[in-house]
Amino acid sequence: MSDFLLASQNREPLQESFSDDANPLSLDGVEFIEYVTAAPQALGHVLEMMGFRPVARHRSREVLLYRQGGLNIVVNAHPAAAGRASLADDSPIISAVALRVRNARDAYHRVIDRGGWEVPTHPEAMELNIPAIHGAGGSRIYFVDRYREFSIYDVDFVPIPGVDPLPPALQGVHFFGIVQYIGPGRTFDWVEFYRELFGTEVIPDEQRFGIMPKGKLLRAPALQAANTFMLQLIEPPLDAGLMGREYLQRIGLGVPDVLAAVEAMRTLGMEFVEMPAAHTERRGAITKAYLGSVVFELVHSEGRA
Amino acid sequence: MQRRSMEQAIAPFGMDTITLAGPLEAKLDAIQNAGFSQVMLKANDLAGHPQGWQAAVKAIRSSGLRGTGFQVLRDFEGLSGHLHQYKVDIAKTMLEMCAALGCEVMLACSSTSTHATADLDAIARDLRKLAMLAVPFGIRVAYEALSWGRAVNEYTTAWDVVCRADCPNLGLGLDSYHVLAANSALDAIDELEPSRIFLVQLSDFMWQETRTFEERIATARTYRVFPGEGVHTQQLVEIVLKLDALGYAGDYSFEVFNDDYVQLPLPMVAERARVSALWLAEDVLRRAAPLPNQLRLRR
Numbered sequence: 259m260s261d262f263l264l265a266s267q268n269r270e271p272l273q274e275s276f277s278d279d280a281n282p283l284s285l286d287g288v289e290f291i292e293y294v295t296a297a298p299q300a301l302g303h304v305l306e307m308m309g310f311r312p313v314a315r316h317r318s319r320e321v322l323l324y325r326q327g328g329l330n331i332v333v334n335a336h337p338a339a340a341g342r343a344s345l346a347d348d349s350p351i352i353s354a355v356a357l358r359v360r361n362a363r364d365a366y367h368r369v370i371d372r373g374g375w376e377v378p379t380h381p382e383a384m385e386l387n388i389p390a391i392h393g394a395g396g397s398r399i400y401f402v403d404r405y406r407e408f409s410i411y412d413v414d415f416v417p418i419p420g421v422d423p424l425p426p427a428l429q430g431v432h433f434f435g436i437v438q439y440i441g442p443g444r445t446f447d448w449v450e451f452y453r454e455l456f457g458t459e460v461i462p463d464e465q466r467f468g469i470m471p472k473g474k475l476l477r478a479p480a481l482q483a484a485n486t487f488m489l490q491l492i493e494p495p496l497d498a499g500l501m502g503r504e505y506l507q508r509i510g511l512g513v514p515d516v517l518a519a520v521e522a523m524r525t526l527g528m529e530f531v532e533m534p535a536a537h538t539e540r541r542g543a544i545t546k547a548y549l550g551s552v553v554f555e556l557v558h559s560e561g562r563a
Numbered sequence: 564m565q566r567r568s569m570e571q572a573i574a575p576f577g578m579d580t581i582t583l584a585g586p587l588e589a590k591l592d593a594i595q596n597a598g599f600s601q602v603m604l605k606a607n608d609l610a611g612h613p614q615g616w617q618a619a620v621k622a623i624r625s626s627g628l629r630g631t632g633f634q635v636l637r638d639f640e641g642l643s644g645h646l647h648q649y650k651v652d653i654a655k656t657m658l659e660m661c662a663a664l665g666c667e668v669m670l671a672c673s674s675t676s677t678h679a680t681a682d683l684d685a686i687a688r689d690l691r692k693l694a695m696l697a698v699p700f701g702i703r704v705a706y707e708a709l710s711w712g713r714a715v716n717e718y719t720t721a722w723d724v725v726c727r728a729d730c731p732n733l734g735l736g737l738d739s740y741h742v743l744a745a746n747s748a749l750d751a752i753d754e755l756e757p758s759r760i761f762l763v764q765l766s767d768f769m770w771q772e773t774r775t776f777e778e779r780i781a782t783a784r785t786y787r788v789f790p791g792e793g794v795h796t797q798q799l800v801e802i803v804l805k806l807d808a809l810g811y812a813g814d815y816s817f818e819v820f821n822d823d824y825v826q827l828p829l830p831m832v833a834e835r836a837r838v839s840a841l842w843l844a845e846d847v848l849r850r851a852a853p854l855p856n857q858l859r860l861r862r
Contacts, residue, residue, distance in 0.1 A: 373695025392699045446731035451698040
């Protein structure tokens with residue numbers, strides 16, 4: 259390798275993604291992730307062990323907003339929501355990802371034009387109508403453009419009295435990515451889906467983050483480089499027979515110091531997997547599964563503080 | 564021949580519900596009793612069921628037969644404005660029906676509409692959109708050239724469109740009837756990518772030629788016969804052997820529309836299908852059927 263190639267990375271500051279081609283939806287990261295569950299308190303307890311705090315309640319539905327730093331998690335226990343995704347048992351599921359875009363209407367129409375599948379939403383009076391399309395396994399992908407001057411939560415949510423509405427991030431936790439389990443032989447269908455509709459790009463197989471390197475890794479573009487996020491597509495192992503269920507399996511969180519973050523979360527009661535195949539190290543860590551399905555992965559990432 | 568060996572031999576072949584008369588449950592029984600393990604389903608099997616479409620889904624799912632695929636989305640591509648939007652809505656409902664059946668392949672046949680453009684890039688763009696709609700359901704779209712399609716009426720053009728669309732869950736549906744009726748050269752089969760052939764439908768017919776679109780339509784809808792029963796046996800064998808040599812490992816379904824067969828008792832028609840499937844498996848493809856009770860070790 260020549261000096262030129264070695265030095266090229268430091269020659270100029272990293273360019274933020276600005277071209278329309280590279281970011282056709284003007285994506286700018288993830289606004290919130292939603293779980294559907296019949297056991298909101300138990301899930302809330304798990305989230306609190308990860309450093310999240312409940313900050314607001316939905317005006318008309320049994321929905322709570324948890325937050326830390328720039329991360330928002332919506333816990334939806336509204337009875338009508340529980341039926342919309344295939345709940346095999348009572349385990350919570352990741353039911354939606356809300357993407358920040360410059361203009362939700364434009365983004366939504368662009369995606370529909372290219373084969374996105376619109377989901378009817380039913381806002382109550384004075385609530386926002388957030389456009390959505392079908393994602394993996396009955397989940398939804400929302401488009402949100404009100405995240406700068408005021409937020410969607412100002413309209414639909416009422417703050418919980420006496421709590422800090424902006425709790426700081428534990429150990430610099432920030433959003434890193436989502437892991438999606440897919441059916442056998444389905445990798446390229448989903449790669450194409452996310453590329454066509456969202457402008458994601460596949461990251462070379464040599465480049466991996468954290469301690470769970472399987473599958474294909476896609477990077478979503480963002481208006482601000484710090485808001486890019488990853489999508490990891492994982493097929494079942496070859497000997498797994500017809501284990502084909504597709505769903506959003508876990509959330510990946512970036513932290514500047516994995517060991518310190520694991521220590522801080524352990525203090526809150528969170529347990530991490532410590533097995534030869536997967537265990538806490540500087541690159542990453544993974545929590546045990548709570549409530550049958552809720553897993554968080556920590557990935558070393560300087561990212562947003 | 565023992566029944567189990569016979570069933571294994573004809574496992575790659577299936578019947579279509581369109582070949583048989585009568586209620587859905589009777590068709591499924593006849594197909595299964597003849598030894599088939601798969602069935603190609605048509606949208607009106609569901610829509611026309613007296614107890615409603617979900618009862619039809621239940622009957623199919625409980626029959627034990629695997630759905631080869633679901634047919635057929637017509638005249639989808641090349642439209643604009645309201646017509647396009649209308650067809651997208653139809654396509655979405657059909658994808659939902661296909662998903663409810665657990666079928667992994669939905670057949671879309673080339674447009675016959677004079678309102679549709681003949682621009683192959685526009686056709687490819689629409690099919691790409693259809694394929695995207697199908698991704699969350701895990702459905703693959705097989706695009707087939709009708710021999711009386713307006714812009715796309717040969718499998719070579721359909722393949723061109725599939726290549727232009729360049730989408731992993733969009734592939735080719737190959738129907739021997741349309742290949743033979745359009746008198747398409749068979750050499751181009753060698754150029755196809757076997758993993759992108761999502762479905763092969765087989766049938767023959769009784770006359771040597773179908774020159775006009777009208778003749779092709781009339782023959783296709785009333786006088787198709789099972790492979791081995793028609794006058795193009797040699798070409799049909801060539802198609803199957805070429806696909807086999809190419810490495811095609813997918814399903815073959817018998818797309819036999821025949822006015823006589825829909826007024827015969829179902830077991831007799833299913834028996835003709837079984838004879839045809841056995842002939843293809845043993846005499847044409849020479850597939851080795853495992854001997855009964857033979858111990859087979861996994862490698």
